Amino acid sequence: MILYLLCFTLLLVGLYGILTKRDLIKIILSASIMGYATNLLLILFAYRNGSIFPILRKGVETMPMVDPLPQALVLTSIVIELGTTALLVALALKLFQKYKTYDITKIRKLSG
């Protein structure tokens, strides 16, 4: 319970950054913080007390294992986060080339 709450607090810190910061780079960093918190929360749901990682080994008798399903889904989610971060960085770089600033309140004109 306390772990879930702490992880949710991390998510809210990222949300705070997205809502209040004006610097485009800070907004990208906040988005990646939210991604970390989401992945970690899903893996926290999967943990089982006194169990080991879900890999079978020869000659070792089977012990209880943690839930492998969230791990499989989060594995691809992490890789996608890298792609979306690269896309955000590319967009921010183009905006900087055009407007010479990262401040989102000064980026107003929409014509390309």
Next chain:
Amino acid sequence: MPIETWLIFILSFMIIGSIVALEIKDILSAVIAVGVVGLGVSISFIFLQAPDLAIVQFLFEIFALIIMVRAFVKKDYHQEEPSKANKILIGITIITLLAILYFAASVLNLLPQFGEPLMNTAQYYLNNGAADTGAANLVTSIILDYRAYDTLGEITVLFTAILGALTVLRIKSKSHR
């Protein structure tokens, strides 16, 4: 020491690191502070018995750091513009987020306790995964066999994001012509 204590310690460290990343003025320091948060996630994955995820998260962290530093840290360090952000607006935001946290606490109470997950579908995978797919690593047996269509869709998303990044970087803006 029980695993909860370790995780609480790491999570508190990560929250402090993210607050530092958001509030510090220098952009290079902010990027590195977010890197600290990501490495904390990687260590938590090791504690939660997910070695594959720990390796992938570590690589993600290195690549993200390289991309950010290469893109944003120019010859002269970019400083955050001195923002005269509205204090009242920030206060309203914090109060709203605290309210969200309060309501989320009652929702998180309904979830299964830490350490006792629902294992309905996953128990089938654990029991029959090796016989069905022949993979010793059950995580890969789920990614590449049971849920292969999910993986295909996610790879499509990744491909689209990379394609979008390449396209955006290739367009010449009008001011440069």
